[in-house]
Amino acid sequence: MADEANLQKTPLYDLHVELGAKMVPFAGYAMPVQYDGVMAEHNHTRAAAGLFDVSHMGQARVTGDEAALEALITADLAALGAGEQKYTLLLNDEGGIMDDLMVSRPDDSGLFMVVNAACKTSDFAHMRSRFGDRAQLHELTDRALLALQGPQAGAVMADLCPDAARLVFMQAGAFSLAGHDVLISRSGYTGEDGFEISVLAGEADALARRLLADERVKPIGLGARDSLRLEAGLCLYGHDMDETITPVEASLVWALAKSRRERADFPGAARILAQIANGAEKKRVGILPGDRAPAREGTEIVVEGESVGVVTSGGFGPTVGAPVAMGYVRADLAKPGQSVELMVRGKARPAVIAKTPFAPHRFHRG
Amino acid sequence: MTTRFTKDHEWIRIEGDVAVVGITAYAAEQLGDVVFVELPEIGKSVAQGGEMAVVESVKAASEVYAPATGEIVAVNDALEGEPAKVNDAPEGEGWFVKMKLSAPAELDAMMDEAAYKAHIA
Structure with a gap:
């Protein structure tokens, strides 16, 4: 447990406390894990709209020679048009995943990035060291980040900022939202339609209250954020991937731009292209436990008495109505439909390798 | 009979x-x-303070300890299909197990309702 006194607070800390949130330490911040309860918040997000404080995440601008950033990630930045956003991976020289991040071109002020809270210090240090004088990284410590997610998020946004409501999935731009100058992307971490909104820290509380004044919107904590992203089959850095895992093993080859693959100019290209050609030894898969017992992170996966992998995220999926998990298994056992056993508290329980997402994605693709 | 608490x-x-x-x-x-309760086998002997069951919420798994020493003589099978009974009626229909106590005097040292209320206050 982190020392409570040393925890950082997001600009919405007072609002969380006022709303009755249970605050927990997460990545060095005091964050709301729940307000009304994880199940109710999860279901509200899938039914209407949820507001998440994700201000702990790292935000930065990159200016100068964009090729300096491109050399470290898997996206084709020359092909990233105005108003577009990509999901991409920051790789180390061995092709291991240092972080997953969003990069966008919302306006004329350079690239905008959002990286994971637990990785931001190391990500930015790595980037600065590799950029040298070619490009500049400007960390935006004066900005908060809110996520508005759910099937009604579009309608809520349309009432406040019709222009932003016209974005489609993975588009981004600069807007005036309820009087606040913000950067908005149509994306998120729940599998639902929705937006991520970057706003000046000093204006975040007012904007959050304005969004929460809409009766369709409720505050959602990290607990439901985790169950929502797990049902959506989305990776959590540090759990479902880390520096020892390649994009091929993580089943994230789709995040590797075709042009970059053809040019073989991303970090660890030799290893990763060889894995694409010949297959990797292990693969990230979805797992559906066959009974009601959730299989948590660290649960051993067994076939015919032999250890073949490990669960990296697991819990109960309220929308699925049953336990769901993801993890790594030997590549020859990674096909959906493969029977496995999960060793939950010493007892082998049946499970099956399954396709993700467990709850269908409902992105607004226009 | 009054209820005792740990x-x-x-x-x-x-x-x-x-x-x-x-x-x-x-x-x-x-x-x-x-969302899930793992109950012990009927006939199992448990020691006071030893692991007896596991209760799982959406987020995490938590151990439940035997409040007293004895043998499990019944488990609440209804929790398999309706684990939410633990939330709805934790001190009624959401019971976990029935035990045959081997040292009933252990209960004398446990908290009564008033003491437990003070403990969680």
């Missing part, structure tokens, strides 16, 4: 010649929505 938030109540055991309303509230 500092780990289990309750135990003598009913006839057995003791009924569950987790307190406070514990259920702290856990949040219960």
Whole structure:
């Protein structure tokens, strides 16, 4: 447990406390894990709209020679048009995943990035060291980040900022939202339609209250954020991937731009292209436990008495109505439909390798 | 018969010649929505303070400890299909197990309702 006194607070800390949130330490911040309860918040997000404080995440601008950033990630930045956003991976020289991040071109002020809270210090240090004088990284410590997610998020946004409501999935731009100058992307971490909104820290509380004044919107904590992203089959850095895992093993080859693959100019290209050609030894898969017992992170996966992998995220999926998990298994056992056993508290329980997402994605693709 | 409580938030109540055991309303509230309960085998011997069951919420798994020493003589099979009973009626229909106590005097040292209320206050 982190020392409570040393925890950082997001600009919405007072609002969380006022709303009755249970605050927990997460990545060095005091964050709301729940307000009304994880199940109710999860279901509200899938039914209407949820507001998440994700201000702990790292935000930065990159200016100068964009090729300096491109050399470290898997996206084709020359092909990233105005108003577009990509999901991409920051790789180390061995092709291991240092972080997953969003990069966008919302306006004329350079690239905008959002990286994971637990990785931001190391990500930015790595980037600065590799950029040298070619490009500049400007960390935006004066900005908060809110996520508005759910099937009604579009309608809520349309009432406040019709222009932003016209974005489609993975588009981004600069807007005036309820009087606040913000950067908005149509994306998120729940599998639902929705937006991520970057706003000046000093204006975040007012904007959050304005969004929460809409009766369709409720505050959602990290607990439901985790169950929502797990049902959506989305990776959590540090759990479902880390520096020892390649994009091929993580089943994230789709995040590797075709042009970059053809040019073989991303970090660890030799290893990763060889894995694409010949297959990797292990693969990230979805797992559906066959009974009601959730299989948590660290649960051993067994076939015919032999250890073949490990669960990296697991819990109960309220929308699925049953336990769901993801993890790594030997590549020859990674096909959906493969029977496995999960060793939950010493007892082998049946499970099956399954396709993700467990709850269908409902992105607004226009 | 009065109900006794542990500092780990289990309750135990003598009913006839057995003791009924569950987790307190406070514990259920702290856990949040219960989605799975792993109960012991009937016939299993448990020692006071030893691991007896596991209760899982959406987010995490938590151990439930035996409040007293004895043998498990019944488990609440209804929790398999309806684990939410633990939230709805933690000190009623959401009971976990029935035990035959081997040292009933252990209950004398446990908290009564007033003491437990002070413990969680």
